[in-house]
Amino acid sequence: MTPQTSLLQWYEQNGRHELPWRLTNDPYKVYVSEIMLQQTQVKTVLERFYFPFLEAFPTLADVASCDLDDVLKKWEGLGYYTRARNLHNAARQCKGILPTNTHDLMQLSGIGRSTAHAIAAFAYREALPILDANVKRILHRYFALSERNDKKLWEYAYRLFDTKHPFEYNQAMMDVGALICLPKKPLCEQCPYEQWCKGKAEPLSYPEAKKKTIKPIRKRSIIVHQHNQKYALQQRHEKFLHGLWGFYETIEPSTAEYLGHITQHYSHFTLEADVYVTDDEITEEGFEWFDPKEIAQLSLSRADHKVVDLLKVKS
Ligand code: SF4
CATH class of the missing domain: 1.10.340.30 (Hypothetical protein; domain 2)
Structure with a gap:
């Protein structure tokens, strides 16, 4: 038995063969x-x-x-x-x-x-390994690699790769990563790699933990300008959330009517925003007016969807 045959057998019995993207070429x-x-x-x-x-x-x-x-x-x-x-x-x-x-x-x-x-x-159906987050985790543990280094990891990806069954190997690696070699609690006793895995005694040490960074909090005011049952939104042009529509956002506090508070977690910061509504004209450029039905057709960020929910509660 080799690691590759063990993986293949495991995949035949336990793989998620029915996933639709596995049934198409x-x-x-x-x-x-x-x-x-x-x-x-x-x-x-x-x-x-x-x-x-x-x-x-x-x-x-x-x-x-x-x-x-x-x-x-x-x-x-x-x-x-x-x-x-x-x-x-x-x-x-x-x-x-x-x-x-x-x-x-x-x-x-x-x-x-x-x-x-x-x-x-x-x-x-080319014989090439993949290196997504799940595969990376398995390789780090299997070869007991502490260092995070993608270039080296590609070499290890080729080392473990099954050139005879590349399709099944890649699918199986994704399944082992998703079902067995779990980030916090790897199920080593069920793993097809158990007898070869160098890191199984201490799987959580591979790779070394990332330094914890505290996510900054951005405090904002979101001000919904309303007029004749329509609301002012602007399409974002900055890199973050580019192309999505949103209500007016500012770092200044507002004296308009308070509607509620929203929290939205993004990968690199947390947004904490007080939401207000006003009949005042909007002086900033680039805003367009939409009724609720039209807003439903726009692409909004999750934060702006929360603002829409607050508006629904109010009306
Ligand atoms: S034996 Fe454990 S640590 Fe090693 S690959 Fe399998 S689940 Fe991951």
Whole structure:
């Protein structure tokens, strides 16, 4: 028995063979699943986002020909909107047809080496390993590697790789990462790698813990300007939440009517905002007026959705 045969056997019995992106060799569908799964759990992607997205955009050419707004609207709730912007940009870069080699795939927005390998391995059946967050964790533990170093990790990825069964190997690695080699409580006694894993005595030491950083809190006032049952929103042009629509936000306190408080956790800060409503004119440029039905058609951040909820409670 080798680690590779043990993994293969485990995968045959325990793998999630029914995941829809494993039942297709359409590179576009594989690509969408890979991008969605980068920062979102399988369950959420499967139940709420993967199929509606493909229904709205059956091909990459459909993504290329639509406005960014439409893609963002379908991405709403998934978060990490850079993924959606990159997907839209990549679709236009390749004119709706994904390249068939990893070098050209990696020239597209948001496609790194691991995503390019995943598309090539799953859609084109190439013998290439992937290196997503789950695989990284397994490799760190399996080889007892403390240091976080992606370049070296790629070498280890090739070292453990099963060139005879590349498709199954990659899928199995993702499943072991998601079901067995869990971040906080790895289930080593159920792991197909148990007898070879160098780090299993102390799996939580590999890799070394990241230095804890305290997330800053941004205190803001969000002021909803209203007029004739319409509300003023602006499309964001800055990098953060680019393309999404939002209400007026300021660091100044407000004397307008208090509506409530919202908290929103982002990856690099926490937003704490008091929300106000006013009939005053809005003097800032770039705002447009929308009634509630029109707002429902816009792509909003989660924070702005919370503001909409406060408005609904008020009315
Ligand atoms: S034996 Fe434990 S630590 Fe090693 S790969 Fe398996 S689950 Fe992870």
